[in-house]
Amino acid sequence: MPKKLIKIAQKIQKLNNEPVIILANPQLGYNIGAVARVMANFDLYKLRLVNPRDGWMADETYSSASGASGILDHLGIFDSVGASMNDLDFIYATTARRRDLIKEVLSPKSAAKDMMIRIKNGQKIGLLFGAEKSGLSNDELSYADAIITSPVNPEFASLNLAQAVCVIAYEFYSAKAKGELGRVTESDKGRTEGLPLEKTRNANKNEYIHFIEFLEKTLDEKGFFHPVEKKNMMLNNIKAMFQRQNLTQKDIKILFGIFKHLIDE
Amino acid sequence: MPKKLIKIAQKIQKLNNEPVIILANPQLGYNIGAVARVMANFDLYKLRLVNPRDGWMADETYSSASGASGILDHLGIFDSVGASMNDLDFIYATTARRRDLIKEVLSPKSAAKDMMIRIKNGQKIGLLFGAEKSGLSNDELSYADAIITSPVNPEFASLNLAQAVCVIAYEFYSAKAKGELGRVTESDKGRTEGLPLEKTRNANKNEYIHFIEFLEKTLDEKGFFHPVEKKNMMLNNIKAMFQRQNLTQKDIKILFGIFKHLIDE
Numbered sequence: 001m002p003k004k005l006i007k008i009a010q011k012i013q014k015l016n017n018e019p020v021i022i023l024a025n026p027q028l029g030y031n032i033g034a035v036a037r038v039m040a041n042f043d044l045y046k047l048r049l050v051n052p053r054d055g056w057m058a059d060e061t062y063s064s065a066s067g068a069s070g071i072l073d074h075l076g077i078f079d080s081v082g083a084s085m086n087d088l089d090f091i092y093a094t095t096a097r098r099r100d101l102i103k104e105v106l107s108p109k110s111a112a113k114d115m116m117i118r119i120k121n122g123q124k125i126g127l128l129f130g131a132e133k134s135g136l137s138n139d140e141l142s143y144a145d146a147i148i149t150s151p152v153n154p155e156f157a158s159l160n161l162a163q164a165v166c167v168i169a170y171e172f173y174s175a176k177a178k179g180e181l182g183r184v185t186e187s188d189k190g191r192t193e194g195l196p197l198e199k200t201r202n203a204n205k206n207e208y209i210h211f212i213e214f215l216e217k218t219l220d221e222k223g224f225f226h227p228v229e230k231k232n233m234m235l236n237n238i239k240a241m242f243q244r245q246n247l248t249q250k251d252i253k254i255l256f257g258i259f260k261h262l263i264d265e
Numbered sequence: 266m267p268k269k270l271i272k273i274a275q276k277i278q279k280l281n282n283e284p285v286i287i288l289a290n291p292q293l294g295y296n297i298g299a300v301a302r303v304m305a306n307f308d309l310y311k312l313r314l315v316n317p318r319d320g321w322m323a324d325e326t327y328s329s330a331s332g333a334s335g336i337l338d339h340l341g342i343f344d345s346v347g348a349s350m351n352d353l354d355f356i357y358a359t360t361a362r363r364r365d366l367i368k369e370v371l372s373p374k375s376a377a378k379d380m381m382i383r384i385k386n387g388q389k390i391g392l393l394f395g396a397e398k399s400g401l402s403n404d405e406l407s408y409a410d411a412i413i414t415s416p417v418n419p420e421f422a423s424l425n426l427a428q429a430v431c432v433i434a435y436e437f438y439s440a441k442a443k444g445e446l447g448r449v450t451e452s453d454k455g456r457t458e459g460l461p462l463e464k465t466r467n468a469n470k471n472e473y474i475h476f477i478e479f480l481e482k483t484l485d486e487k488g489f490f491h492p493v494e495k496k497n498m499m500l501n502n503i504k505a506m507f508q509r510q511n512l513t514q515k516d517i518k519i520l521f522g523i524f525k526h527l528i529d530e
Binding site: 034037038040041042043064066067068109150151152153156157158159160162163166167170173174177218219222223224237238241245247250251254255257258259261262263 | 308333374422427428483484487516523
C-alpha cells in the first residue's frame with residue numbers, strides 16, 4: 001500500500017462512522033484480497049471477516065489485493081455475524097435472491113443515499129455480504145436492517161463476492177463525491193458533468209477563417225474545384241465539415257502543417 | 266451456462282447493436298473468466314480479445330466464469346485493436362489516468378445514457394479495456410471516440426479488469442432497466458433532442474480506419490513525419506483530432522477527395 005494510502009487508512013480507522021464491510025463465511029483468499037482492493041479503489045478501509053474458511057490467508061490473498069494489503073493487515077476476525085456488528089447501528093445486507101423476510105429492499109444507489117444520511121446523523125454503518133456459493137442464510141439476514149439488491153440479469157444473478165462489494169462501494173463513493181462539493185477536483189468536475197477535458201482552447205473565428213482561406217486558395221491553385229460551377233457547393237461542404245468540428249488551436253496548427261507539407265512537396 | 270442463458274445469448278448474438286466488450290492484451294485467464302461472468306450478470310454477451318497472453322485459456326478461465334462459459338466459447342480473437350472494431354461505429358475506452366488526448370470524458374453513468382441513445386439510433390457500440398498492469402496505450406486510446414473514467418479514489422485508482430467492466434456493465438444495465446420501463450428521464454430527453462439531425466450517417470470504424478491508414482501512408486511517403494522518433498506522437502495527435510470530430514461518411518469522402526487531389530498533383 002502506498003504511503004499516502006496508509007495515512008488515509010490510519011486516519012479513517014479513527015473515524016468511527018466509516019462504513020464497515022463484513023464478509024460472512026468467505027471461502028476464497030483470492031476473493032478476500034479482491035474485496036480489499038476494490039474497497040481501496042472506492043476509499044473504504046474497514047474490513048471484517050466472520051468465520052473465514054481455513055487457509056484463507058494465502059499468497060493469492062495478498063496478490064489479488066494488489067497493494068491494498070494494509071486493509072488485510074488491519075481487518076477484524078469474528079466468530080459470529082452478531083459479534084461482528086456489536087458496535088454498529090445499522091446493517092445493510094446484500095442479496096440477489098428475494099426472501100420471505102419483510103425488510104426494506106433498496107437499490108445500491110438508494111442505499112448509498114441512505115448511508116450518507118445515516119452517517120451524517122452519526123450512525124455506524126455495516127454492509128454484510130454472504131459466502132461465495134451460498135450467500136447469506138436466513139439467520140444471517142435476520143441481523144440486517146435493510147436489504148440491498150442490485151439490478152442484475154435474473155437469469156444469471158449471482159455476482160462474484162468482490163463484484164458485489166464493487167457495485168455498492170462504487171455507488172457509495174459516487175454519492176459521497178456528489179455530497180462533498182467542497183473537495184471536487186478539476187478532473188472530477190469534468191467527469192461528473194461529462195465535459196471534455198480541455199487542454200487547449202478552441203480556435204477563434206480569426207484562426208478558423210485564416211485556415212479556411214488558405215485551404216480555399218490552395219485547392220483553387222491545384223484545380224480542385226472542378227467543374228467551376230460546383231466550386232461554391234464543394235467549398236460549402238468543406239466549410240460545413242470543418243465548422244462543425246469545434247477545432248482547437250492545436251488542430252488548426254496540425255491541419256496547416258499537413259496541408260503545407262503536401263503542397264510544398 | 267444454464268439453458269435459458271444460452272438461449273438469451275444466441276438471441277442477442279443476432280442483435281447487431283448489443284455493446285461489445287473488447288479486452289486489449291489481457292494477461293490473466295482468471296480475469297477474462299471474471300469478465301465473462303460479470304457480463305452475464307449484467308446481460309452482455311459479446312466479448313472480443315485482442316492479443317491475449319499465451320495460455321490465457323486455462324481451467325481457471327472457466328472456473329472464474331462460473332457458468333458463463335458460453336461467452337468464452339463464442340468470443341472473438343483479434344490481432345490488433347483496429348481489427349477488433351472494424352464493424353463498430355462508436356468506441357468508449359476506459360481509463361483511470363488523465364491523458365493529453367482531447368476527447369470527451371464521461372462518467373460510467375453518463376456513458377450508459379449515451380450508449381442507450383446511440384444504440385437506439387442504430388449505432389454499434391464497443392467498450393475498450395486495457396491490459397491489467399498497463400491499461401491502454403496512447404495508440405490504443407487513439408481508436409476511442411470517448412473516454413469513460415469512473416469516479417475512484419485518486420490515491421488508489423487502478424481497478425481490477427473485471428471490476429472496471431463491472432462498473433460500466435452495471436450502469437448500462439441500470440440505464441437499460443430504466444429505459445425498458447418507458448421512463449425516459451428528463452436528462453435523456455434533453456440529450457436526444459439536443460442531438461443534431463444527422464444528414465448522413467457517422468462514418469463507421471472501418472471507414473475511419475481506412476482513411477487514417479491512407480493518411481498515414483501518404484504523409485509517410487511525403488516525409489511528413491520528421492524526425493522519425495516523433496512519428497508516433499505526431500500520428501496520435503492527428504488521429505485524436507479526426508477521432509474527436511465524429512466524422513460522417515460524407516466528411517470522409519470530402520477528406521479523401523482533398524488529399525488524393527493534392528498528392529496526385
